[in-house]
Amino acid sequence: MAVRAEPFGRGRLxxxxxxxxxxxxxxxxxxxxxLILFLTIYPLGYxxxxxxxxxxxxxxxHAWVGLDNFKTVWNDPIARNALWVTLxxxxxxxxxxxxxxxxxxxxxxxxxxxxxLLMTLFVVPLFISxxxxxxxxxxxxxxxxGPTDYxxxxxxxxxxxxxxxxxxxWYFVSIVMADAWQWTPFMFVILLAGLSSIxxxxxxxxDLDGAKPRQAFLFVTLPLLAxxxxxxxxxRLIDSLKLFDLIYVLTRGGPGTDTYTLxxxxxxxxxxxxxxxxxxxxxxxxxxxxxxxxxxxxxxLLKPVEA
Amino acid sequence: MSDELRIGPEDFEEVGLDPGLFEAxxxxxxxxxxxxxxxxxxxAAGPFFMAAKQAKAAETASLxxxxxxxxAASAANKNFHGAGITRIAEAGLQALEPKNFSGPxxxxxxxxKVSVVEAPFPEIFSKTVAEHIAKSxxxxxxxxxxxxxxxxxxxxxxxxxxxxxxxxxxxxxxxDLHPLYRALSKYKGKTWGFFDDGDVWNLYYRKDIFAxxxxxSAYKAKFKRDLAPPKSWAEFNQxxxxxxxxxxxxxxxAGEGRALGNPGxxxxxxxxxxxxxxxxxxxxxxxxxxxxxxxxxxxTSIMGxxxxxxxxxxxLDFVSSWVAWLQGKTAMxxxxxxTGRISENYAQRDKAFAFLPKSKVVGKVGYALMPGKNGExxxxxxxxxxxxxxxxxxxxxxxxxxxxxxxxxxxxxxxxTLRDPYRISxxxxxxxxxxxxxxxxxxxxxSDAANNAVLDMIMTGAADYAxxxxxxxxxxxxxxxxxxxxxxxxxxxxxxxxxxxVDRQKAAYAQFLKLxxxxxxxxxxxxxxxxxxx
Numbered sequence: 001m002a003v004r005a006e007p008f009g010r011g012r013l014x015x016x017x018x019x020x021x022x023x024x025x026x027x028x029x030x031x032x033x034x035l036i037l038f039l040t041i042y043p044l045g046y047x048x049x050x051x052x053x054x055x056x057x058x059x060x061x062h063a064w065v066g067l068d069n070f071k072t073v074w075n076d077p078i079a080r081n082a083l084w085v086t087l088x089x090x091x092x093x094x095x096x097x098x099x100x101x102x103x104x105x106x107x108x109x110x111x112x113x114x115x116x117l118l119m120t121l122f123v124v125p126l127f128i129s130x131x132x133x134x135x136x137x138x139x140x141x142x143x144x145x146g147p148t149d150y151x152x153x154x155x156x157x158x159x160x161x162x163x164x165x166x167x168x169x170w171y172f173v174s175i176v177m178a179d180a181w182q183w184t185p186f187m188f189v190i191l192l193a194g195l196s197s198i199x200x201x202x203x204x205x206x207d208l209d210g211a212k213p214r215q216a217f218l219f220v221t222l223p224l225l226a227x228x229x230x231x232x233x234x235x236r237l238i239d240s241l242k243l244f245d246l247i248y249v250l251t252r253g254g255p256g257t258d259t260y261t262l263x264x265x266x267x268x269x270x271x272x273x274x275x276x277x278x279x280x281x282x283x284x285x286x287x288x289x290x291x292x293x294x295x296x297x298x299x300x301l302l303k304p305v306e307a
Numbered sequence: 308m309s310d311e312l313r314i315g316p317e318d319f320e321e322v323g324l325d326p327g328l329f330e331a332x333x334x335x336x337x338x339x340x341x342x343x344x345x346x347x348x349x350x351a352a353g354p355f356f357m358a359a360k361q362a363k364a365a366e367t368a369s370l371x372x373x374x375x376x377x378x379a380a381s382a383a384n385k386n387f388h389g390a391g392i393t394r395i396a397e398a399g400l401q402a403l404e405p406k407n408f409s410g411p412x413x414x415x416x417x418x419x420k421v422s423v424v425e426a427p428f429p430e431i432f433s434k435t436v437a438e439h440i441a442k443s444x445x446x447x448x449x450x451x452x453x454x455x456x457x458x459x460x461x462x463x464x465x466x467x468x469x470x471x472x473x474x475x476x477x478x479x480x481x482x483d484l485h486p487l488y489r490a491l492s493k494y495k496g497k498t499w500g501f502f503d504d505g506d507v508w509n510l511y512y513r514k515d516i517f518a519x520x521x522x523x524s525a526y527k528a529k530f531k532r533d534l535a536p537p538k539s540w541a542e543f544n545q546x547x548x549x550x551x552x553x554x555x556x557x558x559x560x561a562g563e564g565r566a567l568g569n570p571g572x573x574x575x576x577x578x579x580x581x582x583x584x585x586x587x588x589x590x591x592x593x594x595x596x597x598x599x600x601x602x603x604x605x606x607t608s609i610m611g612x613x614x615x616x617x618x619x620x621x622x623l624d625f626v627s628s629w630v631a632w633l634q635g636k637t638a639m640x641x642x643x644x645x646t647g648r649i650s651e652n653y654a655q656r657d658k659a660f661a662f663l664p665k666s667k668v669v670g671k672v673g674y675a676l677m678p679g680k681n682g683e684x685x686x687x688x689x690x691x692x693x694x695x696x697x698x699x700x701x702x703x704x705x706x707x708x709x710x711x712x713x714x715x716x717x718x719x720x721x722x723x724t725l726r727d728p729y730r731i732s733x734x735x736x737x738x739x740x741x742x743x744x745x746x747x748x749x750x751x752x753x754s755d756a757a758n759n760a761v762l763d764m765i766m767t768g769a770a771d772y773a774x775x776x777x778x779x780x781x782x783x784x785x786x787x788x789x790x791x792x793x794x795x796x797x798x799x800x801x802x803x804x805x806x807x808x809v810d811r812q813k814a815a816y817a818q819f820l821k822l823x824x825x826x827x828x829x830x831x832x833x834x835x836x837x838x839x840x841x
Contacts, residue, residue, distance in 0.1 A: 161618060166781075256795070
């Protein structure tokens with residue numbers, strides 16, 4: 001049997017080519033994986049380490065401190081207050097936005113002259129930076145230059161001397177108002193899409209069954225819209241738990257620490273006072289809290305689908 | 308606050324361009340073409356808004372007129388020609404000076420470009436620390452408030468400059484400083500920078516209101532004394548309230564902006580508290596003392612000031628207070644030295660000051676020591692050198708040159724400057740005294756204020772302590788009981804002290820107490836070192 005010798009190197013080339021064929025996918029995704037590792041995993045791992053060491057501009061060295069950073073945040077009355085303020089403001093903002101967004105969506109459901117123009121105007125706040133929104137509301141509300149007190153005085157017939165960014169509870173009202181002004185359109189758009197997707201046939205059937213409009217709303221509209229409402233609330237709640245920009249511009253967390261949200265507290269600890277260990281531990285605690293809330297909401301969201 | 312430069316036709320003419328460019332309507336193509344022409348012309352013209360007179364004087368001083376400036380500029384030109392320097396400065400007017408004056412001039416003298424990074428006052432601290440942690444070496448010269456100096460020095464953010472001062476035989480530059488300021492760039496026996504801004508508060512009052520015969524007789528009938536600049540805080544509150552009662556809403560007795568962090572309410576408390584005899588901590592235990600009876604008395608007095616001020620003052624920043632003052636709506640204001648210059652419209656002649664209205668109180672403003680004599684040294688700056696700088700020596704030479712007697716005099720005389728006189732030669736300067744009719748009295752008042760000043764807290768953790776007190780004060784403004792608000796702040800202070808280490812803070816506070824003006828009993832005047840300017 002005659003054996004033909006393979007040209008030198010061909011076997012190696014084939015082997016290399018086959019190796020490349022088998023592993024090309026890894027080669028192709030490697031840059032992305034490296035980038036993710038560098039930009040996400042490494043900082044996350046680093047921050048995990050910072051949680052357990054002394055990492056503070058005012059203190060020398062990075063000694064191991066165990067759970068001290070977590071304890072400091074847990075025992076800090078400002079952090080606890082910030083937690084309640086965050087939960088309260090988020091709840092209030094989302095509730096107001098949901099009610100207003102729903103009302104607007106219902107009002108805009110049927111065609112009428114000028115509807116398109118109004119809808120365009122309604123969504124404009126969504127495209128404005130929260131910092132601009134905060135500045136805008138500060139200019140409107142702040143004493144003595146803002147026109148709010150003057151206009152309210154004219155309306156009520158007596159002098160109004162409320163400082164809407166410094167007097168309790170008005171600063172909370174101002175924050176909710178500014179947030180609602182910007183984010184109600186978000187609820188409106190999603191709910192309007194949901195309402196539009198409900199088939200008219202269902203209302204006709206309800207009508208044939210003798211259902212009144214209120215009953216049609218309660219037993220047709222609401223159940224069918226529930227997943228959409230939950231979706232909108234989930235998005236908004238997760239976002240509003242991170243409330244920072246408005247606080248930064250409108251109240252700077254004041255008066256005192258009354259309007260400190262968790263994001264503002266962490267920003268101050270980390271980036272103004274450079275208590276990085278404490279700030280990082282607080283961020284992890286905050287992340288766990290948001291994850292728990294988000295997971296609960298997402299589970300609720302998926303429930304009807306599973307059923 | 309908006310202090311952006313407004314450009315008018317006259318500016319185009321100044322740099323050799325057709326002023327018509329400013330007014331002519333144009334197509335998009337024309338607009339782009341004209342913009343390119345303007346940019347090129349501005350670049351060619353160099354320091355667009357440099358005050359020509361001051362620039363010429365500074366250049367002359369750098370070429371032989373001032374030995375310190377000359378040494379610095381010629382050494383930089385010879386050994387570091389073309390070396391770029393980055394300086395971090397307070398955003399707005401403070402940054403305009405290196406951008407438009409010392410930066411371009413240094414570039415002309417040494418070929419080195421001075422780039423300016425702007426940040427709001429508290430963020431100079433945080434940005435500098437962030438750059439240090441990242442070891443970026445992005446900043447060479449830092450506008451450092453003395454309050455931050457211990458933190459910066461202890462944590463290796465800045466470098467001591469004694470060796471370089473000796474190398475360039477530049478120690479004479481410190482001799483001419485007012486003794487209060489001479490002490491402020493030293494820490495733990497080393498020199499960490501060149502002091503560069505005399506920020507002590509003074510009382511500015513309306514001479515015409517205080518001379519009003521009807522007001523005077525009503526005041527005398529009520530208080531059995533003449534209407535005059537108040538000598539104590541009790542008098543200040545009485546006088547301010549009296550004027551408010553008589554003249555509001557046209558004029559209010561007092562009006563200092565109290566917004567959180569702008570300028571920082573701790574300054575108000577530190578000033579009154581020390582004037583009443585308070586000390587921040589018990590030096591033996593380091594327990595916070597701000598919530599004791601003296602603290603509550605100080606806080607109550609501050610609430611009295613607010614009552615006599617225009618409505619909403621607790622949320623206004625300091626620029627808003629200046630606006631009210633310049634419009635003649637305030638009878639007394641205690642503030643930083645630029646108040647004197649803006650009152651006489653000296654500053655507003657520059658476009659950079661367009662964010663403030665023209666003064667309606669020109670020639671009507673008197674200068675006096677603060678009630679109780681002790682004005683707060685609030686803020687100020689020293690030029691320090693970043694320990695991470697890649698051009699340390701060039702940065703040092705720039706800082707030495709910019710703060711030298713002659714160059715600094717020109718810088719504190721720039722119309723748009725927020726840099727305030729701090730050298731004895733500044734107070735005595737014939738050129739400065741000619742700037743407006745009352746400039747001589749103003750300079751004497753600034754020197755007197757420095758003689759009697761109390762210092763803001765200068766020790767490790769100062770930013771944390773200030774932040775806690777500032778917040779607590781805004782809570783009191785919003786209705787919290789003064790005792791309870793100060794208790795909150797004191798609790799935070801104790802926790803900050805424990806965190807930083809009681810022994811370490813005890814040593815830091817002991818170091819602070821050695822500084823002139825750490826307490827009201829330890830001012831430059833009380834030490835017998837007062838500078839008397841005539």
